[in-house]
Amino acid sequence: MSALSLQDIHASYAGKSVLDGVSLSEIAPGQILALTGPNAAGKSTVLKAIAGFLPVRGKIMLGTEDITGLKPFQRAGKISYMPQALPRGVGLNVFESVLSALRIASKYGTAVSGLSLERQAAALIEKLELGEIALSHIDTLSGGQKQMAALAQALVGNPSVLLLDEPTSALDLRHQDEFMRVIRSVASSGTIVVVILHELALAARMSDRIAVLSKGRIDAEGPPAEVLSREVLARVWGIDAEVTFNERGSLMIDVLGPSRDMLRKEIR
Amino acid sequence: MNGHLAQPARMLGENGERIVASHRRLSVRRTVLLICLLTAAVVLLFADIITGPSGLSATDVLTGLIDPASLDRIEAVILYDVRLPAALMALLVGAALATAGVEMQTVLDNPLASPFTLGVSSAAALGAAVAIVTGASIPFLGAGWFVSANAFVFSIGSVALLQILTRLRDGGSEHLILFGIALVFSFNAAISLLQFYASAQSVQQVVFWMMGNLQRADWTNVAVLAVVTAVVLPMSWMASSQLTALHLGEERAMSFGVDVKRLRLMSLIRVSLLTATAVAFVGTIGFIGLVGPHIARMIIGEDHRFLIPASALSGGILLLAASIAAKLLVPDANLPVGIVAALVGVPVFVALILRQGTRR
Numbered sequence: 001m002s003a004l005s006l007q008d009i010h011a012s013y014a015g016k017s018v019l020d021g022v023s024l025s026e027i028a029p030g031q032i033l034a035l036t037g038p039n040a041a042g043k044s045t046v047l048k049a050i051a052g053f054l055p056v057r058g059k060i061m062l063g064t065e066d067i068t069g070l071k072p073f074q075r076a077g078k079i080s081y082m083p084q085a086l087p088r089g090v091g092l093n094v095f096e097s098v099l100s101a102l103r104i105a106s107k108y109g110t111a112v113s114g115l116s117l118e119r120q121a122a123a124l125i126e127k128l129e130l131g132e133i134a135l136s137h138i139d140t141l142s143g144g145q146k147q148m149a150a151l152a153q154a155l156v157g158n159p160s161v162l163l164l165d166e167p168t169s170a171l172d173l174r175h176q177d178e179f180m181r182v183i184r185s186v187a188s189s190g191t192i193v194v195v196i197l198h199e200l201a202l203a204a205r206m207s208d209r210i211a212v213l214s215k216g217r218i219d220a221e222g223p224p225a226e227v228l229s230r231e232v233l234a235r236v237w238g239i240d241a242e243v244t245f246n247e248r249g250s251l252m253i254d255v256l257g258p259s260r261d262m263l264r265k266e267i268r
Numbered sequence: 269m270n271g272h273l274a275q276p277a278r279m280l281g282e283n284g285e286r287i288v289a290s291h292r293r294l295s296v297r298r299t300v301l302l303i304c305l306l307t308a309a310v311v312l313l314f315a316d317i318i319t320g321p322s323g324l325s326a327t328d329v330l331t332g333l334i335d336p337a338s339l340d341r342i343e344a345v346i347l348y349d350v351r352l353p354a355a356l357m358a359l360l361v362g363a364a365l366a367t368a369g370v371e372m373q374t375v376l377d378n379p380l381a382s383p384f385t386l387g388v389s390s391a392a393a394l395g396a397a398v399a400i401v402t403g404a405s406i407p408f409l410g411a412g413w414f415v416s417a418n419a420f421v422f423s424i425g426s427v428a429l430l431q432i433l434t435r436l437r438d439g440g441s442e443h444l445i446l447f448g449i450a451l452v453f454s455f456n457a458a459i460s461l462l463q464f465y466a467s468a469q470s471v472q473q474v475v476f477w478m479m480g481n482l483q484r485a486d487w488t489n490v491a492v493l494a495v496v497t498a499v500v501l502p503m504s505w506m507a508s509s510q511l512t513a514l515h516l517g518e519e520r521a522m523s524f525g526v527d528v529k530r531l532r533l534m535s536l537i538r539v540s541l542l543t544a545t546a547v548a549f550v551g552t553i554g555f556i557g558l559v560g561p562h563i564a565r566m567i568i569g570e571d572h573r574f575l576i577p578a579s580a581l582s583g584g585i586l587l588l589a590a591s592i593a594a595k596l597l598v599p600d601a602n603l604p605v606g607i608v609a610a611l612v613g614v615p616v617f618v619a620l621i622l623r624q625g626t627r628r
């Protein structure tokens with residue numbers, strides 16, 4: 001089984017440096033890494049770098065293979081990316097969208113053989129329990145349902161790595177929880193998941209590891225209980241918050257206000 | 269490599285079977301719809317052939333088509349040298365422009381795109397205008413051919429220019445559209461400049477050329493367009509899965525394994541071949557390339573395996589309808605079909621926008 005790792009990744013947009021030496025130690029198959037950090041920290045850019053959408057300096061390894069120089073379409077089947085913004089005006093139903101992804105995957109030999117494409121698509125829909133909405137047009141779905149449809153497309157071709165950019169931002173509490181449970185079951189079959197989450201409690205509960213990105217660098221990385229501390233929240237997000245884990249081990253964040261540094265800056 | 273997702277159960281559950289079954293029903297329905305469109309196209313083709321100022325009846329035409337000997341000389345000329353090539357040209361041009369339109373809309377991710385968005389038709393018009401105004405001609409070819417050939421060369425040249433310009437920047441669809449618009453304006457300015465200095469007679473010819481007219485059709489250019497269409501349409505169709513994937517989003521498509529840059533380039537080459545050939549022979553016929561795909565989309569949905577043939581047929585049907593309307597509305601006037609197509613196209617298009625306003 002091959003692990004994913006990032007070594008000293010630098011990236012920039014139009015000369016402006018956005019990622020300034022991002023390294024992530026090996027993420028093993030079956031693991032969920034939650035990537036978090038303030039807006040504009042560069043989280044989406046990290047995922048795009050892994051997906052191959054922008055040129056980077058550094059090294060992205062999947063197992064023993066250096067995939068840094070591969071074009072995005074050459075990473076198909078290895079790496080699957082679910083963007084932050086979902087498309088509008090799609091005009092396809094959920095099943096058709098999955099099927100059209102499968103058609104591409106089958107051409108590049110990343111799909112499972114032995115079953116008709118239609119049956120493979122239906123099996124995936126069943127697995128994700130999307131039977132109810134399978135024949136609805138994507139445009140007519142709610143935000144959360146669209147997210148599930150997008151996930152179904154992303155799982156086509158059995159990627160080794162699943163990249164999810166803020167998949168839970170549009171979801172209510174129950175659907176956040178459900179979505180992350182689905183992700184957990186996907187991971188448990190051996191997929192590496194890197195997911196951007198703003199909800200720290202959800203990230204703490206649902207991930208094996210958390211990486212905190214701040215201004216294009218990894219500020220802290222490790223098990224949720226170690227990473228999420230009062231200091232990190234003050235340093236990275238600029239808020240003063242009491243961080244506790246309750247008796248069930250759930251993360252509780254009680255935001256008191258801006259951090260002292262922030263206050264000092266504002267006064268100045 | 270993966271566990272449970274990699275090996276979907278050989279047996280589908282009840283839900284899965286239901287979904288597969290209803291998807292197959294949908295595919296059958298779409299196939300039937302395609303057959304209906306094809307039938308409509310054939311019927312309109314025949315209707316177009318029997319419509320015209322000289323009184324050839326439907327039975328005359330039918331027997332004439334089966335047995336040319338049954339017609340007298342004039343009737344044979346009208347049927348075989350005027351009506352038949354013009355009708356086939358309408359079908360082919362409509363199909364070519366609407367196919368080019370649907371590819372353009374998907375590749376530029378813009379429902380308002382058409383084959384003319386990036387300046388292909390303006391370039392053709394400029395090429396034609398240059399040929400008409402300078403009065404030059406290629407040796408061995410007639411003057412009429414020189415106009416078409418020049419129109420073709422200019423449109424292909426404009427696409428090449430567009431490619432070079434977008435290569436300089438990072439080739440996204442927005443840049444493509446912006447550069448295309450810039451080209452449209454430059455070509456139109458150049459045409460105006462030519463007209464400003466040209467003789468009144470050539471100005472009139474240029475204007476008439478730009479209106480789009482099927483009466484220019486003869487068997488040679490029907491054959492050329494037929495060959496181009498017969499080669500390019502299947503290639504468009506073979507890209508249909510990739511185009512459908514692209515429709516789900518550019519990053520999505522790349523993540524599925526589509527080489528989007530290549531797809532876009534190949535698609536633009538197909539679009540420019542279809543458009544340049546069609547426009548070179550019959551002039552500018554607007555709206556078919558915009559409205560045809562939208563009608564097809566409303567009938568058959570977004571799956572490009574069905575959408576592309578449906579667009580081709582809708583385009584052919586629209587232009588045949590416009591051609592018939594032109595002949596019926598003003599008999600004897602030889603009204604340019606380009607004008608009628610736009611007149612028919614505008615209300616259809618407005619109605620579509622009003623209906624779809626809530627969707628996008």
Ligand SMILES: Nc1ncnc2c1ncn2[C@@H]1O[C@H](COP(=O)(O)OP(=O)(O)OP(=O)(O)O)[C@@H](O)[C@H]1O
Nearest residue numbers: 013014018037038039040041042043044045046084
């Ligand atoms: N296409 C682009 N062109 C120029 N700059 C960009 C582009 N995309 C992102 N940036 C810049 O890169 C930085 C990081 O952006 P990124 O989208 O990775 O942030 P993020 O951490 O995902 O933020 P958010 O939580 O708001 O989604 C920002 O300063 C942003 O302005």
Ligand SMILES: [Mg+2]
Nearest residue numbers: 043044084165
């Ligand atoms: Mg982001």
